[in-house]
Amino acid sequence: MKFGPVPIGDAAGAILAHTARLPGGAIKKGTHLSQAELARLAEAGYESVIAARLEAGDVGEDKAAARIAAAVTGPNLTIAEAFTGRVNIFAEAGGLALVDAERLVALNNLDDGLTVATLAPFARVSAGQMVATIKIIPFALPDRVVTQAEQWLAGAETPPVAVAGFTPHRAHLILTELPGTKPSVLDKRRAAIEKRLEDAGSRLIACQTVNHETDAVAAAIRTATGTEANLILVFGASAIVDRDDVIPLGIARAGGRLRRFGMPVDPGNLLLLGDIAGRTAIGVPSCASSPKTNGLDWVLERTLAGLEVTSEDISAMAVGGLLMEIQSRPQPREKDDRQATRRAPRIAALVLAAGRSTRMGERNKLLEVVEGQSMVRHAVAAARQSNAGTITVVTGHEADQIRGELAGSDVTFVDTPDYAEGLATSLVAGLNALPDGIDGVIVLLGDMPGVSAGIIDRLIAAFAPDDGRGICVPTSGGRRGNPVLWAKRYIPEMKNLKGDVGAKSLFGIHSEDIAEVPIDTGDVLTDIDTPEALDLARQR
DSSP, X not given: OEEEEEEGGGOTTXXXXXXXXXXXXXXXXXXXXXXXXXXXXXXXXXXXXXEEEOOTTEEEHHHHHHHHHHHHBOTTEEEOOOBTTEEEEEESSSEEEEEOHHHHHHHHTSOTTEEEEEOOTTOEEOTTBEEEEEEESSSEEEHHHHHHHHHHHHTSSSOSEEEEEOOOOEEEEEEEEOTTOOHXXXXXXXXXXXXXXXXXXXXXXEEEEEESSHHHHHHHHHHHHTSSOSEEEEEOSSOOOSTTSHHHHHHHHTTOEEEEEOOSOBSOTTOEEEEETTEEEEEEOGGGGSSSOOHHXXXXXXXXXXXXXXXXXXXXXXXTOBOOOOTTSOOTTOOOGGGSOOBOOOEEEEEEEOOOOGGGTTSOGGGSEETTEEHHHHHHHHHHHSSOOOEEEEEBTBHHHHHHHTTTSOOEEEEOTTGGGOHHHHHHHHHHTOOTTOSEEEEEETTOXXXXXXXXXXXXXXXXXXXXXXXXXXXXXXXXXXXXXXXXXXXXXHTTOOSSOOGGGGTTTTGGGEEEEEOSSSGGGOOOOXXXXXXXXXXX
């Protein structure tokens, strides 16, 4: 790759390295410069720009990032579309991040421009949470680097990044009591354990309370082995202080064995790990009465994720095992914006299907069939197959027919009786019906059957409101098209639109936040308004 100053007259096709702020809107870094953009730069007085040119043997940043992502990603992960050389990888289900730190360090050493960042090994994740991100720092990587990474990773038994998903477990809890143990203490301990189990998709199927005596504990454990429970938890009225204490002896007397007593995690030092009759048995440390993270969580979560926990595994928990919160340093579990979990953006899909189809004559264009299904079904199917979440369909003209056509499609309908007043009326009706908690909305037109799930996902991949990409617009041949993805912060302004005016009227106000996303096909420009356009679409 060549990088440096390039005269304006020689810069066609080069990749702009730094955003150029011009009258009428900025040309953002990463733009492949067209003649129109070069003319704007020249008019603004630019004689040259800092730019990059790919050479033979270079792999563009998006393709390189996508290839590396495919090579590093294991089970229970979803790979997002690449944009500006970045690919984010998200958990498909709750569980624990499995990260091969040694291999990832080696991978990052292959080339300065190849970077892979992940969560810490065994970090707990929820569905939709970001687990890893690949970023190609320049605008390309040599193909030899990408190929070397792929071949090296393919030679391993497992990919270096995966998620061990939680599997449903059935737990039997044994609580012990001493004279004077308050029922409220027992209730609190049961509730704390039950919450931990439920949060990981497991359940407590039985809870026994017995005297804090070895024979009573042994009898309760034998009872538990005769049930469908596959996990036995013993929460003692008094902490375990020795391998010959009540709870360890109770497990042994019931026919079990001890794998480990004590762990280098604070709080949680006095945890006991054993097994009996093919079941894991855990002596619970007293700190587990609190919902705060402690050593039990680290062992319990791995167990619920189907991972074996050995004595060596527990020893390795020493690094990072100081969880005790003390006043002399910041509280590690306090939440602030910097510590917020990164996750996939929650994007709602809004399909506008209320128009009268006046240019189509007597026919409702949205019900016309293209490639085996109606145009409105194409729009809903693209949204459903994409990474968008909820789908809201705005109806108006022939609302009953549209609803009937989409029967069984798992969408939310909202009707706008004033649809004849113009596009803004339908748009506002749909925006008012969107669910809470979304990060953005992608507005799809019901008469653009060429818009695919892949196009929607590429827009979602570009979406980064905090980085100046709060409005994501597809382009083809230098022209802007549809659908458009809007960050939630623009929704109040969109709701103020009137008449036959679409949200694109806001582009001029927010030009700095627009990200143009190149799309290889012209489908983002093609809506079908007339019988002639419909015939052409069917021929294509």
